């Protein structure tokens with residue numbers, strides 16, 4: 366499998382600056398070295414909107430080994446798996462340990478460093494840029510809120526659909542509230558007052574996910590909730 370040398374790509378800096386929790390005081394990179402929690406809020410030109418709901422992210426969970434629910438996503442998966450927005454790489458490591466060929470993709474240099482240290486095969490770059498073996502992956506993961514990447518779930522699902530093979534799976538984690546449907550510019554902050562640059566994000570529950578999948582040309586195969594986490598298996 367050939368891997369594009371992302372770290373050398375020219376023109377990639379602007380994209381990286383708009384990734385989850387990046388830019389500004391780099392709260393995501395800081396959390397990855399300290400494994401705390403992060404808060405995400407809608408933002409406008411003057412910064413985080415005080416009236417906006419706060420979304421908590423548990424970076425410690427992402428940095429820990431895959432838990433039972435995470436590992437259950439690998440049941441029946443034996444062909445190549447790609448984790449889109451893999452963060453510190455726990456799903457890639459879990460897949461590799463289960464004998465499944467796996468690759469992670471992430472914009473964050475800090476996340477890629479941590480993932481590689483943990484033994485995960487990871488490329489640094491955007492899911493919207495060309496990826497190795499597009500159209501051949503059995504399974505693509507969009508979990509831990511990653512359906513929000515880019516702030517446009519239809520575009521992201523269309524992209525994920527092009528990455529998997531015909532008959533493959535895009536496993537998406539939906540927001541626990543089935544009616545959630547919001548797209549916004551967000552910033553990530555931490556308890557020490559670090560603030561990221563703004564980036565586009567979305568949160569969608571099962572209803573909007575099914576609608577977005579339909580618009581993206583993907584077909585739902587199953588949806589299930591386990592331990593307050595909701596997943597949907599989409600195919601093309």
Ligand SMILES: C[S@@+](CC[C@H](N)C(=O)[O-])C[C@H]1O[C@@H](n2cnc3c(N)ncnc32)[C@H](O)[C@@H]1O
Nearest residue numbers: 384385427450451452453471472473491492509
């Ligand atoms: C909500 S976090 C989820 C982290 C993760 N799934 C884990 O296990 O740690 C979103 C992740 O997606 C990455 N990301 C954001 N935009 C991206 C893009 N366009 N392409 C690839 N990764 C992206 C971020 O750097 C971050 O690691």
